[in-house]
Structures are given as structure tokens and as C-alpha cells.
Amino acid sequence: MSGSTLGELFRVTNFGESHGPAIGCVIDGCPPGLALSVEDIQPELDRRRPGTSRHVTQRNEADAVEILSGTYEGLTTGTPIALLIRNTDQRSKDYGNLLDTFRPGHADYPYWRKYGVRDPRGGGRSSARLTAPTVAAGAVARKWLAQQHGITFSGWMSQLGDIAIPCVDEAEIPNNPFFAPNAAIVPELEAYMDALRKSGDSCGARIEVRARGVPPGWGEPLYDRLDADIAHAMMGLNAVKGVEVGAGFGCVTQKGSEHGDPLTPAGFPSNHAGGVLGGLSTGQEIVVSLAIKPTSSIRLPRPSIDRANQPQTVETHGRHDPCVGIRATPIAEALLALVLMDHALRHRAQCGDVQLPVPPIAP
């Protein structure tokens, strides 16, 4: 994998800028014969779409996806699937100031140092808007994984700023704008966000994603481990500063007798591993947790510099998510699906479709 492409065998190549004419991706390596239409992809895009509550950016994008290639009469043909999303709500204001000064905590500065030139409109390439093609590609992976292996995904916000969100009921996730698995806590979250927005500041969040039904044995033992590729995908998402699998940093204070999940004829009674041992899936749930930093574009004034290295004060106005974590859940699910899809194909490349003759063990 390299640059703007994710995956070795199910390869997603992402393109576009926030305020350019369009964003999208090309998926190469999708198995043929999968029933696929816009109806399979649009619902996932709608889950991360901006403008759906007062707690996220008010940019109004339908994120309508067009399938340009790779299907015929509703089936994938095995050739590249190009997905296109036109940008429609760009604002044609003057971005000149953003070209000259750098927002603290923002990609502005290193972009300028790397490329010497960049598209500043709406964050250009570094905008979270570029996660939409990832979500679209993830929808394709999810469909294949569900059909071939019965794999399902879920994800939720497990912390918003200072507020921990215990998982009470996954069925509640689609019922609130925070992807919170917990109806009772929603008013508190709303109040927190309202105060935050008023303050002109932003906050961080923690997201948890899970995959159920992954067969044992996916992954590779060294370097390209399943958990390594998950960490790569998740840390590659805008604003992520930490990734955990299973017990995560909690394992530091565990003893080996406590951390190692026993095996029983009926399966694993615990899951400190988070579904991965030695870089390979175990058949347990894959459990991943992410730390998402507070948005760097805030209204509060902050000290910075300009391109001439002179001190400046920066305030960011315009439309921004005060907590990018709020819309991160469907993106993190998509990334997990893309990694698993890739390893599903890598596994059958090396080991074949046909399961090795091993006795069943309950996962």
C-alpha cells in the first residue's frame, strides 16, 4: 500500500479536495458477482453526512454517490469500481488568509513545508470530508463480508470530552446524533455540546468499533499483522492520536494469568486479546478503540505565525465540527471493514477458500 491507497488486494485509492469539484475513490480487486448498487452505499454515507444535527458542521452536502464503473446489470464484474461524489456546497470566499497563517494543531503548516503549495479551500486534502469515499468503499467491503462470512460491524462513541458513555444498548446508537449506545446519557451530551459550541472551543472523543463473526486465522504473523493493519487504518484517520486493540493500554497493569484468554471447547470466555493473537484473528470479536483529538479549527484566538515566520493571532470561522469524533463512528467501522476485507482476500490467496481440516471451536 502506498500514499492514498489503502489495502493490498482490496485496494481503495482516494482522491479529492474539500472544495474541489468532486471527491471519490477507485476500488480495485473486488471479487466479481457481488450484487452492488447505489442503495448499498448511500445509507453508510448518510450515517456520516454533515448537517444532520446542530452538533456537527452545517455544510449541506447530499453526498450522492455515482458508480462509474465495475458493475454490469447490478453485479460487480471484478474490474475497478470508481465511486464519485460531487461537492455541491463549497463557499467561494477568500481563503487568502489561510494561505498565509497556520492554525495551531492543523495540517496547514506541515503541508506547506512538504509541498510548498496546497489547496487551502476548506482544508483541501486534509479535510475530514475525504473520509466520505472511505465510507463508500467500506460499504462494499461490508456487503461482501456479510454475504461470504456473516461478519457484522458495530461502533459507538464511548466517551465525549469528559463524559464517559457506558454501552447500555447498541440498539440506541442510530437514535441519537452521537452514536451513543445509551439513551439516558443523550441529554447530558447535548448540553455539553451546546456549551462547547457557545464557548468557541472543541473537544475530543473516544470511539469503539467491533467486528463479529471474523473467522480465525486472518492476518499475517509479522509486520503486516491484522492488528497492525487495523492500527494503520485507524491512525490514518483524521484526528486520531491513539489506537487500542482489546485490553489496549489496560494490559500494562494486567498479569499474564489475567490477560491471556482461556480456551474452552465452547469458545473463549473472555476477550482481552480483542480478537487478535500473534497478528492473526482468533474468532473472537475484533475490538478496537480510538482516541480522537479536538478539532483544530476553533473560534478562540490563538498564537501562531505566518509564512514569513512573524507572530500572528489566528481565529477560525466558517463551518466546522466542534467534535470530529461525533461523525467518526461510521468511518471507523468502514476502515475496520476495509482491513478485514483485504485480509480475507490475502488469506484465501495463500491458504485457499477451503477451510483447512481443523475441528470446530466455538469462538
Place this chain on the structure above:
Amino acid sequence: MSGSTLGELFRVTNFGESHGPAIGCVIDGCPPGLALSVEDIQPELDRRRPGTSRHVTQRNEADAVEILSGTYEGLTTGTPIALLIRNTDQRSKDYGNLLDTFRPGHADYPYWRKYGVRDPRGGGRSSARLTAPTVAAGAVARKWLAQQHGITFSGWMSQLGDIAIPCVDEAEIPNNPFFAPNAAIVPELEAYMDALRKSGDSCGARIEVRARGVPPGWGEPLYDRLDADIAHAMMGLNAVKGVEVGAGFGCVTQKGSEHGDPLTPAGFPSNHAGGVLGGLSTGQEIVVSLAIKPTSSIRLPRPSIDRANQPQTVETHGRHDPCVGIRATPIAEALLALVLMDHALRHRAQCGDVQLPVPPIAP
């Protein structure tokens, strides 16, 4: 590139099993003209070598490295550098039992499910012994990065089980077997490990690694971000369950006004970013933290199953590290060096050697 190869342009392909004839790696893509001899590599291997204190495995391996190719009269030629380390202290006992039962928390089980066959001797391919070639390759990267860019690395244990280890003095790191930057705490660590060893159990650890002097602008904005590749490399290391960059999970409870590091004409006065913004280096220190789980091979009896899915009790004897985190510091440094080396070459591929005409900013 994939599987047992790390890197796109500075590619390290790892091979070997713990008790096979040899382990090693092939480095492809190293720039020509770098002065390189065994003396550049062996000291790093010695830092992770087993048997150097009572707190690590007592296996006695010199880890003597041979350079098989890629140099002529002491300079790299630009062709593949093959590094070979012969195994010398394998024990020829019966591993039959390990083939039939699975250690809780160990790669045994998913290996069997994936491949249907594996080398069980000393953990085979899943042994931490396979980190030696990574360290050897890392030494090559470190030398080039130091010469070309003045980049230096440091790493230490920041927590051992329940004991947090404040960083007091980095100069103390080589003076104790724990890589602790803190002389005063060493007796406590020794006592902790002695008690742990007696108990037959194992413990986790937290490691911190840093790179200083990385120029701004290394990395790629989307998917193959610098932090994503760091997370991939670190989570690909045996026993790692969590990775943080900069503030890491601490960013969840930070506000944007607090997390975003200001820019001043004299540089960044803080480093919550950990040296990476938008997937690109900023010129700040790269700061990475790892969670290392407790060793799965412990003497205490635990419930498990055998290949016929029958219940068994497993106890692991033989030579094992009670805390694999103790020797993890030089490995994590090597991984960070390998990722930076790869991005150094990727950067100059796309953007050239010659720095873009940007005014200096103190890092």
C-alpha cells in the same frame, strides 16, 4: 509490499524461526555510499540480546550478525543488504505437547487455524526472537538518518506493571536492565520482577520512544500518514496492544484550545501533537507510546483445549521473558527509525532533495 516486508522504499524482508538454523532480513532500497559494517549493527543487537540479566530469558545467543551482500569495501552499494544471524542455543527437546495444546494468549491457536501446520519449536515464527533482524535493519536506518539529517532516537520503559517510571534522566537508560530513565526506581523494579518470576506469572509494560531532528513535511496526508505507518510498525511488534502519538488517549479530555500546539517564531512551545499533524511531521519531536501485554508463556496452570477441542490444563516451562517489555525499547526505536527512513525516501521521491524555499521555523 506485504506480509513479512516492512516499508515501501526502504524495504526490510524478515525471515526465520526461533529454533530454525538462522534468522535474518534483506534490506532493499538502501541509498548507496553509506559506510556500513558489522560494528554499526552489532551494538543495537546487543541492546536487545537475551540473557543479559536475570529478568529476561536465559537463552544464550550471541546474535552475531553477518552482512552477506550489499556492501563493497565498507560502503553500501545500493543493492540488497542481506543480514544473517545464526541460531545457536536451540534446545532439542520434545515440542510435541505444544503442537497439541494451545497456550492462552498465545499465537499457537490462530497459527494452527490459519496454516494447519507450524513450526512449534520455541514459538517458531511467532517468537520475539524475530525482532532481532528488525533491530539490525533499524541500525542501518539510524545511521543514515543521523548522517543525512542529524536525527537521533531515544526510548525507555515508562511503566512496568503497576509501577510508573517517571523520566528523570535519559542518561540512566543504559545503566540498568529495564531501560529506565531513572536510577532511583531501579531497586523497586528489581524487587517487582523477582517477585513476579517467583510467582510464575508475567506482567505488562509501557514503552516510550522518541525521534529528534525530523524535518517538517515527512509523511503522506491520507491513509499512509506518518503516524499511521508508525502505528502499523508498532502494533506489528509482538505483544503490543496499544499505540499513542503525542497526547494519545489523553486528547479525549482535552479542549481544542489546549491540545493545539501554538506556533511561534522560535518554534512550538508544546508538543501535544507528538510531532505529527495531518499525517505529516511538524519538526517537533516524534513521541510514541506503546502498551505491551504480559507474556503468554507462564508457569501457572491455565485452562485450554487441545486440537481435538478437548479441555486441557496448560503450564509453560522453558526459557521465557517474564516481561517482554523489558527488551522492547531498542526494538521500538528500530521500528521508528525504519518508518522514518522509509518516509525520508518517499519524501525525496516526490518532493526532491532540495528543500523548498520556505523560511526557517525553530522546531
Place this chain on the structure above:
Amino acid sequence: MSGSTLGELFRVTNFGESHGPAIGCVIDGCPPGLALSVEDIQPELDRRRPGTSRHVTQRNEADAVEILSGTYEGLTTGTPIALLIRNTDQRSKDYGNLLDTFRPGHADYPYWRKYGVRDPRGGGRSSARLTAPTVAAGAVARKWLAQQHGITFSGWMSQLGDIAIPCVDEAEIPNNPFFAPNAAIVPELEAYMDALRKSGDSCGARIEVRARGVPPGWGEPLYDRLDADIAHAMMGLNAVKGVEVGAGFGCVTQKGSEHGDPLTPAGFPSNHAGGVLGGLSTGQEIVVSLAIKPTSSIRLPRPSIDRANQPQTVETHGRHDPCVGIRATPIAEALLALVLMDHALRHRAQCGDVQLPVPPIAP
């Protein structure tokens, strides 16, 4: 990288089907700061455009290209450049018969065996129409290579069926529909094609392409040699059955004393090498020759089978090039440019921008 992506560092990912909504490509890895607009790309597309003479397919496509991303204010930003070409002259007739029977010499049959499903409309993915995005990407590479290194390209048809076309004057190439460097022979070529078209048959061709000004030392010694990557690119073009570099198959009857180009202080007085030795460029002209087979879609009836393995007679009507070689010249130039662009970046990744201190030798 693999499948529908060409290149390691200047990566072109191609998508689309002949009669789908659109074709295009994403270029990842382009250096920043290159002035780029549609005007740089469209002229190359126009050179391969269908419908420009009676000797090629009469399909009417403007091949108007849209740049969807990767530029800002007329400069490349270093991020992916997505190029889109809408299909406009698809014919909505019934392709049912093509789904059931297989054209001799056509990709129909192995597509069906591989994928079990395919887009049959106008050849779907196997159509030569998919070379348009390659040409568009090649135009970007050509511009950078010209600006950075002064590299230029030329190509021509050196044989049409039985008629050898001696290179008399390269300036004549754009003055006839055959890309023939020879004005005198054009009437003979026209007559040949008119008779061929009337007969309902098709013919082969030989194309020669050259790059001038390539610095010495581009390429890699083993496996990914410069000539190997050129062969890969050329043999990957529709209908190509043979590739030669320099003396090509003529070297079989040469002696070493004859084949080996002498070196003199003023340069190489001959070029049997075709500009590549040991997989690396020498500074001589890169000289490549291609064999292009006759089009498989012909009006003449031929024996074949259907999907039930029953004998059938196949005749192909519709719009086809009676000699796909006629429009192959700009495509082969584009492929050569893409390979050189990739190796230009690979070279500077490993060896740097700054030339090694070697004395000049005239190429």
C-alpha cells in the same frame, strides 16, 4: 501495487468500461508545483481520439478530460490527480449475442472463465478505449520529464501489415493518420487500408517509440529493470504480442564485438543497447519496438463456440478499428513516459536529486 495500477511511485489507477458512464484514472505521487491544466492533457488525448480518419473506428468521442482533484490555481499540489472522461457515444443496442458467443482472438472467452460475469458493451473493460486514461496520465508525466530533465518522446508506425515504413522524416508523423514518418508511403498505406476494410478483415502493425534525454542510471538492476518495466507496460497494452529494446531479436545473430556499443569521450557512436544496460539507462536514446496483432473483431465469419460449448459461427459488426496499431503510437509514447517518470522518482528516492560527482560523458 497491482492490477489496474501502473507504477510504484507515480501510480496511475485506471477505471472504466467502454460503454459505461465514464472512464478515467487517478494519478498518485505526482510531484507538487507542476503547472498543469486541461490544455496540457487534451492534445495528447486528441492524438489517439477515434473517428479522426476513415481508417479508424467511427465512434464519435470528444474525449474531453476533466481534472477533478490534485491541482490548485493551476499547479499540482502533490495530492492525487483524478482525471475523468465521460463516454458520450455509446450505442444502446442488444449485446446479448456477445454474452453467449466468443470472438476468436478476443478477451471474451477468458473474461468469462475468470469472472463468470462481465460487461459486454463495446468490449467492456477489454476495449482499447481504456487506453485514453493512460494517454492522459502520460501527458502529465511527459510535462514533468520535459521540464525537469528535457526528455522528449517520439513514436511512429514502422510497419503496417506487409508494408515496412522506413523512417524518413519524423516531422511527417503528425501529417498523416498513420503516424508514418514518411510522406511518400502514405498513399500506399491508404490503399492498403481501404482494401483491408472492404475485405472485412484486419491487420497487424509494428510501432517504434523513443525517449531522448534520459539521464544515465535510471532503473534497478534486478527484476525491476528499466527495460523490464518498459516491457511490462508495453505488453500490457491491448493487442501487443512482442516487445524489443534496441537491437531486439536482431541481437540473436549479432556477435558480442558487434552488439556492444563502444564508449567514447564524445558518447556512444551506436545504440544496439536501445539505451539500457544491466537494467539501467545509459544516456543513449531509449528505443522500443512493439508488435501489435490484428484486431479480433472482424466482419468475416469464423468458427467459435457459445457458453454451452456448442459450435457457432461468429461475425462482428459495429464500429471497430481494422488496425488497432494505427492509434497505438501516442499510447506507446505515454506508456514509455509513465515508466520513465516512475523510475525518475525511484531514482531520486534512493540516490537523491543531486547528481553524484561523476564526470560528464556525451550520450
Place this chain on the structure above:
Amino acid sequence: MSGSTLGELFRVTNFGESHGPAIGCVIDGCPPGLALSVEDIQPELDRRRPGTSRHVTQRNEADAVEILSGTYEGLTTGTPIALLIRNTDQRSKDYGNLLDTFRPGHADYPYWRKYGVRDPRGGGRSSARLTAPTVAAGAVARKWLAQQHGITFSGWMSQLGDIAIPCVDEAEIPNNPFFAPNAAIVPELEAYMDALRKSGDSCGARIEVRARGVPPGWGEPLYDRLDADIAHAMMGLNAVKGVEVGAGFGCVTQKGSEHGDPLTPAGFPSNHAGGVLGGLSTGQEIVVSLAIKPTSSIRLPRPSIDRANQPQTVETHGRHDPCVGIRATPIAEALLALVLMDHALRHRAQCGDVQLPVPPIAP
């Protein structure tokens, strides 16, 4: 693929220099459970071994291969297979002159221009000796392809300098040092080579290789076509200047009605395609032909230059093959096997093990 690695899923990474301590390769991605021992590999190495007749280099190398990893109790485990061949007959004479002057037709010159430093001993990295690891890896691929798919390979010399060698009986190939499928012509070949050796000159050759039993549908339609990857592998072999598949350059003068192989219920009655259509295998024999240039290291004096760009006369003494084509047959077979192995795995990654429900057609 990149640099010294061949293949995407069955990846062979080659290392070593002609007169360094050792040469070898690492194979990553081999399926588990394949019975593999030195006895499977050594016979193929012996076929290309130097010193076996007076017509090839008299360097005496046993080419004894050691399997360093990747097998356990005689079965591949799915982990990297490292193969090591120690060099034993290096000659420790002064190579200083070769560092200063360049042999016409040799990689000397571009190596120096690329790297500024190189290993000159015996040609260093550019020596044909580096094909030994390729042959060793090819033996692994051949065994798997034979067991899983019944694929077999054959190859022969079809022309030596001016002497065409008609294929009369493939059974004769192992009975003469030329890999000639024709006993009657051997005396003529011997006389030709004896005269050539006496003259101090060298000659070219043409090699033909075939694979039988390849299922239809292996390959990818665009860029990474099966024939493109074959061309890449073959043109990547030392001294190759041309590659043909099927009719090759003969297709230029064929009509479409002649070139396109008919399909019948009993299979293809002809094979102008050489077994590949649209980049995918058809089920026919894969037929490949190579042009191999005359060796550049010859005794005859030739004009050249030195590193100071001053005119020099170069004569090459030492041990060299007067026709590198003589030992090229087993190497070309190995390369064809490696490409097919890679596409076998790529095919089952995307399309699965289980054949699609298509009716049989005789190949």
C-alpha cells in the same frame, strides 16, 4: 513489486553479489503444507550450474542450497522461505582495472553513473550468477503448480547465433549442453561454439519456454496482464532484449482472420495467442520466446573510456560464458513458473478457489 522483489503474492526477494560471501532469496507468501526439501530445489539449480561443459564458464560452484526457514518437518509453514547459496569459487585477483574502465555493452557504466559505487568483483550484482536464486525459487513454484494444477514446463534453445534449431524432440533437451530439442544438430552447435570461443568473441541466442496445463482466466485485464508480467520477468533477465508471446512479431504480417485462434468444442486448434488473450490465460499452452544478446565480456579489444572520460582499450579475460543463452533455458522456465504462481494466488484471492460454474472446454 519493486526493486529486487518479483511478484505480488508469491514474492521472491533476491540478494547477493557474484563474489560476495553468498547469494540467495527470501520467498514470502508460499502456501502452507507443501512438501519441500533441498531435493526439490537442487536439481533445478544443477540444470543452470556453471562448469558443466566446455561451452560455459569454468567457474566451479556446487550451488548447494540451504533452506534457512519456512519449513517444518518437510512441509512449508506459510512463513518466509529463505534460501542460501554460499559462493565458493571466487577468485581473489585485483579488480581495480574494472573499476576504472567500462566494458562496452556491460552494466559497468550505468551502475557507476547510478550509484557512484559498486562491487566490481565478477560483475558484482549484475552477474548472471544472480539468476541462481531465481531458479531456486522457481523450483518451489513449479512444485506447487504441478501438485495443485498439473502444470508442467518445458524450454529449449531455438536458435544459437546464426543456427536455427528446429524442435524435433523435447526428450533430447537434457541430453546435450545446449538444451537443444534436436540431437542431430548438436555437432553443428558444438563446432560453432568451439570456433566462437577460439575467436574471443561471443554470440546471441533465442530461447523458447512453455507452460502446459494453465487453467483459463489467470491474469488481470489491464496493466498487470499475465503477458505483461511475463514480459516483465523475461526482460528482467540479464541480456534479454526481446520478448514474444505466441505469434510475437509474426503477428504484424498476419490478418485477423488468420491470427485469431478459432474456438471449438474440443478446444483451440491453433495457438497464435500463445495462451493469453486480453491479459488472461485461455487454457492453451503459454508460449514465450526470448532474444538473448551476446555476452559483453569478451577477449577481443574494444574502444571504451575510463572514469576520467579518457579513451581506453578494453579486453576482458577471466571466466565468462561465451553465450549466456546456453544456460538461460532453466532460468526462463523458472521465471515463467514464478509469474504463473503469482497469478495463481492472485486469481484465487479475487475469484476464489472454487471454479466458477462454467462448462468445460478442451484447451
